[in-house]
Amino acid sequence: MLKKLTPYLNSLPALILISLIILFPIGYTFYISITNMNIFNWFEFNVVGLVNYERALFVLDSGFFRAAFxxxxxxxxxxxxxxxxxxxxxxxxxxxxxxxxxxxxxxxxxxxxxxxxxxxxxxxxxxxxxxxxxxxxxxxxxxxxxxxxxxxxxxxxxxxxxxxxxxxxxxxxxxxxxxxxxxxxxxxxxxxxxxxxxxxxxxxxxxxxxxxxxxxxxxxxxxxxxxxxxxxxxxxxxxxxxxxxxxQTIITYAYENAFITNNYGYSSAISVIIFIILIVFVLATNRDLRSEKND
Amino acid sequence: MTKKQKQKVLNRILLHSFFISFILLTLIPILYALTISLSGSNALLSSDFTFIPQDITLANYQSLFNDEPLILWLGNTVILAISTLTLALSLAIPTAYVLSRLRFHGRFSIFRGLILLNAFPAILSMFAIYRLFSTGPISLINTRLGLTLVYAGTMVIFAILNLKGYFDTIPHEIEDAARIDGGNEWQVITRIVLPLAKPAMVVTSVLILIFVWNEYIFAVTFMTGAENYTLAAGLFSLQAGEISGSWPIFAAAALLTSLPILIVFLFIQKYMISGLTVGGVKG
Missing domain, CATH: 1.10.3720.10 (MetI-like)
Incomplete structure (x- = not known):
């Protein structure tokens, strides 16, 4: 029984740290991206749905397209x-x-x-x-x-x-x-x-x-x-x-919207979009991920 | 001389002149910083600038130690680097080992997840981390613990992937032999696997240290008090803009900060390519 648990016990501490410091903030970023959080709504923000994504992807002069280009x-x-x-x-x-x-x-x-x-x-x-x-x-x-x-x-x-x-x-x-x-x-x-x-x-x-x-x-x-x-x-x-x-590149654009102009919701939406682009990149280029399960 | 020998001599002359001029060209920014850091402040205004300073002075370097808290920044950086390295490696080694050696349910999902997370630039979730740190039950803003957790969390993924990639190349048979001789798992890892994985261990450790040494954006954003600045954050605050700051003092600080990394880097140069490309990730 203990033998079966060994791999999990060995990797647990690392996985906890990664979950707390990397994974949870990514999830939190996603949550912020569907709210209207900004400097005026620091504590009293509301879930507004996909408004921030619409602004990034469908408003042509939002700045995101220029940065992406x-x-x-x-x-x-x-x-x-x-x-x-x-x-x-x-x-x-x-x-x-x-x-x-x-x-x-x-x-x-x-x-x-x-x-x-x-x-x-x-x-x-x-x-x-x-x-x-x-x-x-x-x-x-x-x-x-x-x-x-x-x-x-x-x-x-x-x-x-x-x-x-x-x-x-x-x-x-x-x-x-x-x-x-x-x-x-x-x-x-x-x-x-x-x-x-x-x-x-x-x-x-x-x-x-x-x-x-x-x-x-x-x-x-x-x-x-x-x-x-x-x-x-x-x-x-x-x-x-x-x-x-x-x-602006897309990364500096996301940074500016969070730390300079304080549009936290919008900035988080940009971050999520970039993350999705990166996941597609990784899936397309990483051989370890494309190969069938090897265990 | 035959025609062939003549061609050889000509080729050598051409190659030498190409490399010497190309290397000099690439080193101009560093040579200029070196010259400025060694000259008095009036060298900036003189119109006949040369790469050999007219009168060499160490005043700019002295001023870093006397007027700027360089030693404090260095101390902060060393503490952060050691705690990050200890935390990241002690968590990464057992994880990388089981991912490489044991077949267990979920192994491949963990590995896939780590590869995806490794592609995620930490800066994109910096605001989320900042908010969690500042509004959470214990404020981790402006604490070494907070910054160590961020750095170790980022580097533990890199370390797991890089070490696993290298562990995979070490044959199992050696470990099996040690087990038959009565060694327990702990002994197998510390006495057999880690020494064999030396190139990857060296490169992984050095890259973690370099990461902490070079990281400025989290350091500047999370360490709000100047007494907690790292070297990178301190240097960031010293930089000379179009109107403010002292370029000679900044140049001196920049070179001093780079020197340890430069030395370590040239020292492990031969490990660098093998220790990195086998694991397939770059920090």
Whole structure:
């Protein structure tokens, strides 16, 4: 009898903590999402049904659609650029004539090893600040008028894209490097492709053989990019230091509605919608979940 | 020199110049912060900025210890990190072990549930947690216990999934041999499984520590009193905006805060890829 209970007794403490801290608040978020809770109705709020969802999904200028659109562009652009740049750099790292590979790899890793929020704040102040940011110092040296990097949508978006690439590339480079190393050189020789058709080699040997090794990492990065909060929040949306660029991703949009404009019900509805999108993502990408019961 | 040798030398020169210039380019923000943190405050205004500071001074670093409560923040962070790590690991190891080794009813549902919850960004339920903490029977706002529970709850899911993934790769036969020799379950786990799972244990622990070290949004939102600030929350409060704050002091604090993580990270570099990708989750 005790033997039968062992697995439950072993996992019970962890499951209790997860239920209290993660699961229950998610359920509570769902409950708040069907109420009209806001700063004026902090204690006396009522269940109002799906009003908040209607506002998010059927009111076109609610802001949610714009945020969702920006999030899609953000995720797509980031993924394409990351895969492309990481592939080029990893290929160069695995060039026949490379020397000091270990040293270069370690140096390329540094952005990954620095706390993300520190990097973002260093970029914001060190590079993009209008007065003493390096970019404007360089412009001034060439007698060009300073630019407000984070104040207009296009420039701010591009700046954030650069910062996110800087943060994310080391992980992707390391994964691609590992995948490239696992490809046996004899494949290239077996195909007897002439030496100068790099594109053919990549298309018929390298990329197909890399695919299984990089797929999990690509999926992980897809999630992190889609859920990215820190870059956008820290660079342009901090309370009291907003730069004026009107860019929200769906996550910052949910945050703003809870902590800045205090529309708790509406914000919770956005959170629930995002959670549903993420569940669909997970179900579509996670092999452990799709496979039939294996116990 | 033959044509082939010439090509090789040329390739090497091209590769070296590419990597040196690319790496220098990527390190500019860090090098700039380093220079500024080591210069006097007037370096900002001089028009002929160079990456080598004109007169090196440690004044900005001294000011962090004398004028800012850096030591207090460090202490708060260390306490939080250790309590989170202890709580998360002591709950995650037995759970990951039974999920990996024993066949029991509900095992797969628990595993599925954890994968789904792992995809949920904690920030989306931050308001719900805040409200529960502030209106519940015991207020957990502005307490270390509250923040530890949030951090451990988030990280225990990651730890279970990552450790289970690694436990799955360890053959059962070794454990069975130990059982035949008369070892009990506790001994099997502590003497056989955990040492074999060292890469995953190291990476999981380090990533939990890094998570606590780097987390700022819960720390800033839940710790309302400055005396409870973590390093991340403190640094957040020090940051230089367009009009306020001191950029040299912020740069010094940013570099000091990053240094321990940087060292640990480079140290476990070789475990990083294997310890993470086997479990299939990233923190």
């Amino acid at each position: 920006i999030t899609l562009i953000w995720t797509g652009l980031n993924m394409v650029l990351q895969l492309l740049i990481a592939f080029i750099i990893a290929s160069l790292l695995n060039h026949r004539d490379i020397q000091l590979k270990g040293l270069y790899k370690t140096l390329l890793l540094i952005p990954w090893a620095i706390p993300g929020y520190v990097s973002i704040l260093l970029w914001r102040t060190g590079m993009f600040n209008t007065q003493f940011g390096l970019l404007n110092q360089w412009l001034r040296a060439f007698n060009v008028a300073p630019v407000q990097w984070l104040s207009t949508e296009w420039l701010a978006f591009t700046s954030m894209l650069v910062v996110n690439l800087w943060l994310a590339l080391p992980f992707m480079i390391m994964i691609m490097d590992g995948a490239l190393q696992s490809i046996d050189r004899s494949y290239y020789e077996a195909l007897k492709l002439d030496s100068n058709s790099i594109i053919k080699k990549a298309r018929f040997v390298t990329i197909p053989l890399m695919k299984p090794a990089i797929t999990p990492a690509v999926i992980i990065t897809l999630f992190t990019t889609f859920k990215q909060f820190d870059v956008v929040y820290l660079m342009i949306l901090q309370p009291g230091q907003r730069t004026g660029a009107d860019i």
